[in-house]
Structures are given as C-alpha cells and as structure tokens.
Amino acid sequence: MRAYRFVTLDVFTDRRFGGNQLAVFPDARGMSDAEMQALAAEFNLSETTFVLPPADPANTARVRIFNRVAEMPFAGHPSVGTGFVLAEAGQAGSLRLEQIAGLVTVEVWRDTAGQVTGTAIAAPQPLAVGQELPAEVAAACASIPSASVVTARHAPTLAADGGNPRLLVEVTAEALAAAAPDLAAFRRVVAEVPALRGFLSLYLYRRDGATVRARMFSPLTGTWEDPATGSAATPLAGFLLRLSGAESAALDIIQGVEMGRPSLLRTTARRTAEGIRATVGGGCVQVLRGEALL
CATH class of the missing domain: 3.10.310.10 (Diaminopimelate Epimerase; Chain A, domain 1)
Incomplete structure (x- = not known):
C-alpha cells in the first residue's frame, strides 16, 4: 500500500471556512491517471491537484487538475492554491507551473514577516x-x-x-x-x-x-x-x-x-x-x- 501526503486549503479568503476548498497532493509521482481521478471524486471538491516534476527543469512543477469527473486544462483557484502550497514548502521567487493549457506563472504574496499569504496567477492564454x-x-x-x-x-x-x-x-x-x-x-x-x-x-x-x-x-x-x-x-x-x-x-x-x-x-x-x-x-x-x- 502506498501513502500520498495531501493538504486542503481555502482559496480566495484570509480565514478558514471561507473561499473555495482545494485538495493538493504535493508529490504525486507514481500515481496513475485513474487514481488521480478516483481521489478527486473521493474528495468531492470542485478540483483536486497533483504535483509532478516539470517536463522542463526551468519550470517549478507540472500540475494536473481534476474535477469530480474529468481532468481540466487549467483552473484558477487550483493554480492559486497549489502555488501557495509550493511557496510554503520553500519554493522561492515566482513560480512556473506547467499545465495542459500552457505555462501558468505565479506571483507569491508575503506579509511583512515573510509569511506566505496568497498568490496571483496569470491565465495561460489570451482572452x-x-x-x-x-x-x-x-x-x-x-x-x-x-x-x-x-x-x-x-x-x-x-x-x-x-x-x-x-x-x-x-x-x-x-x-x-x-x-x-x-x-x-x-x-x-x-x-x-x-x-x-x-x-x-x-x-x-x-x-x-x-x-x-x-x-x-x-x-x-x-x-x-x-x-x-x-x-x-x-x-x-x-x-x-x-x-x-x-x-x-x-x-x-x-x-x-x-x-x-x-x-x-x-x-x-x-x-x-x-x-x-x-x-x-x-x-x-x-x-x-x-x-x-x-
């Protein structure tokens, strides 16, 4: 039996039990597509994300996003929340997340003490x-x-x-x-x-x-x-x-x-x-x- 660590967070809020819920698996290496989809359905949140090594080492990570029934090319609050989790884990500077829709750049927000408080992401494609x-x-x-x-x-x-x-x-x-x-x-x-x-x-x-x-x-x-x-x-x-x-x-x-x-x-x-x-x-x-x- 394999164990995979996860965290959940509330996104687009400054307090618990507001905003949008998200589950993040910070290291999903070894998971199959079917397992990712099953976990997303099990959490029953609007999205769950799975972090993998980037295809290009110049980027921070590859992020796969699943809703309850399918994988998504890009989604906003999962990208914001995943960036937050990676920044809290020690990733410095701006982040670059590989997603199906393209590269998502992440600006990390910190308070005066240097604690991560949130992030901002750029949509991967023009309108x-x-x-x-x-x-x-x-x-x-x-x-x-x-x-x-x-x-x-x-x-x-x-x-x-x-x-x-x-x-x-x-x-x-x-x-x-x-x-x-x-x-x-x-x-x-x-x-x-x-x-x-x-x-x-x-x-x-x-x-x-x-x-x-x-x-x-x-x-x-x-x-x-x-x-x-x-x-x-x-x-x-x-x-x-x-x-x-x-x-x-x-x-x-x-x-x-x-x-x-x-x-x-x-x-x-x-x-x-x-x-x-x-x-x-x-x-x-x-x-x-x-x-x-x-």
Missing part, C-alpha cells in the same frame, strides 16, 4: 471570445426571468483564457440573489448547442459600486455552485476591459456570499501584442493535512 447565446437560454439555466438578463452592453457570451469556456451573463441584483441552476435546462442547452461540446458553466455577475458580485453554476460537472472561480474571473476581467476600450484595469470580484463562503478575487487585465491578458489572485489558508492510501 478568447466565443459564441453569444440568447438571454432566454441563460435565464432558463439560472431559473430567472429573461428580462433580468442585462443586455445593454453584451448578450450572454462564451469566453475563456485557457480553461473551460464560461458563459458570462450580466444580471440584475435581484436575479443574482435569486438564481439557482436548472439541471434540465443545462442538459437541454448542451444538447442543442454543438459549440458547447457537452459543457456549460454559467457565470452571473452584477456591478456593485467599485466591485463586481458574481455567482457560478456548473451542475453538469457536479459543481452545483462554486464559491470562487478564478478561471471565470480572468475572462470576465478581460472581457470587461475589451468592452471598455481601456488599456488596463483592475477589478475586485466578490463571490460565494450566497453559499456562506465569501471569496475575494483580485483581478487585473491588460492589452498586449498577443491579446488581452488577465491575472487573478487571493489569500489562502491551510485547513487539513493527511495521507491518502492507494
């Missing part, structure tokens, strides 16, 4: 804007009236920057509070829209003064609601910059409030020669340590 969907489709998936989808600036739009495409949907404050995923509607939409390739992640947002309030639903992958979604925050930041015409912007996103797990995601976006690039960062707190037996 890619995809298909628009009708307001009534997004509304049906969120169980809200079609009229509560705000389309003055944009229709519900698919966008990504290395991870799974997210359907970005601006809604009224009342709709954001009342929204709940309709599983039948999600299934119907992915069956009717080939561009979705069997996947739909709904990211609702509403401007609230200088910040944005957001909620994310992905019931087809087992995440009924997500308390903090870094790989939705970065395309949202990039997409809003694209609409504004500005050269760069910083945006704080508050998510998870309705779940009792408030999260703060601090994003930036800027125009570059290769397109709009975005970052997301936040605090992390370790919660559990243990071993998995295989």
Whole structure:
C-alpha cells in the first residue's frame, strides 16, 4: 500500500471556512491517471491537484487538475492554491507551473514577516471570445426571468483564457440573489448547442459600486455552485476591459456570499501584442493535512 501526503486549503479568503476548498497532493509521482481521478471524486471538491516534476527543469512543477469527473486544462483557484502550497514548502521567487493549457506563472504574496499569504496567477492564454447565446437560454439555466438578463452592453457570451469556456451573463441584483441552476435546462442547452461540446458553466455577475458580485453554476460537472472561480474571473476581467476600450484595469470580484463562503478575487487585465491578458489572485489558508492510501 502506498501513502500520498495531501493538504486542503481555502482559496480566495484570509480565514478558514471561507473561499473555495482545494485538495493538493504535493508529490504525486507514481500515481496513475485513474487514481488521480478516483481521489478527486473521493474528495468531492470542485478540483483536486497533483504535483509532478516539470517536463522542463526551468519550470517549478507540472500540475494536473481534476474535477469530480474529468481532468481540466487549467483552473484558477487550483493554480492559486497549489502555488501557495509550493511557496510554503520553500519554493522561492515566482513560480512556473506547467499545465495542459500552457505555462501558468505565479506571483507569491508575503506579509511583512515573510509569511506566505496568497498568490496571483496569470491565465495561460489570451482572452478568447466565443459564441453569444440568447438571454432566454441563460435565464432558463439560472431559473430567472429573461428580462433580468442585462443586455445593454453584451448578450450572454462564451469566453475563456485557457480553461473551460464560461458563459458570462450580466444580471440584475435581484436575479443574482435569486438564481439557482436548472439541471434540465443545462442538459437541454448542451444538447442543442454543438459549440458547447457537452459543457456549460454559467457565470452571473452584477456591478456593485467599485466591485463586481458574481455567482457560478456548473451542475453538469457536479459543481452545483462554486464559491470562487478564478478561471471565470480572468475572462470576465478581460472581457470587461475589451468592452471598455481601456488599456488596463483592475477589478475586485466578490463571490460565494450566497453559499456562506465569501471569496475575494483580485483581478487585473491588460492589452498586449498577443491579446488581452488577465491575472487573478487571493489569500489562502491551510485547513487539513493527511495521507491518502492507494
């Protein structure tokens, strides 16, 4: 029997039992793909990460990310949290994580005493804007009236920057509070829209003064609601910059409030020669340590 050490942490928060939960296996050498997927299903969190030696020794590590049912090319809070765990273990300076979607660079945040408090990651790819969907489709998936989808600036739009495409949907404050995923509607939409390739992640947002309030639903992958979604925050930041015409912007996103797990995601976006690039960062707190037996 083999024993693999793991830690769990809460990401995009400065206190335990807030933010988004994550399990990290800091040394997954010797694990099979099937074992990684089984452990991710066993933890039953939105994602679990497995750290391996890098293919290129110039990089820090190779990181594989699994949700409950499949491996992911990139995800935000797993990258932020894994960077935090590696920095706490003694990795110095900025980190470079190899992922399926590309290289993810990690900036480590420390307090005045030098303790690691969080990290910020750069999405591995520039913003890619995809298909628009009708307001009534997004509304049906969120169980809200079609009229509560705000389309003055944009229709519900698919966008990504290395991870799974997210359907970005601006809604009224009342709709954001009342929204709940309709599983039948999600299934119907992915069956009717080939561009979705069997996947739909709904990211609702509403401007609230200088910040944005957001909620994310992905019931087809087992995440009924997500308390903090870094790989939705970065395309949202990039997409809003694209609409504004500005050269760069910083945006704080508050998510998870309705779940009792408030999260703060601090994003930036800027125009570059290769397109709009975005970052997301936040605090992390370790919660559990243990071993998995295989």
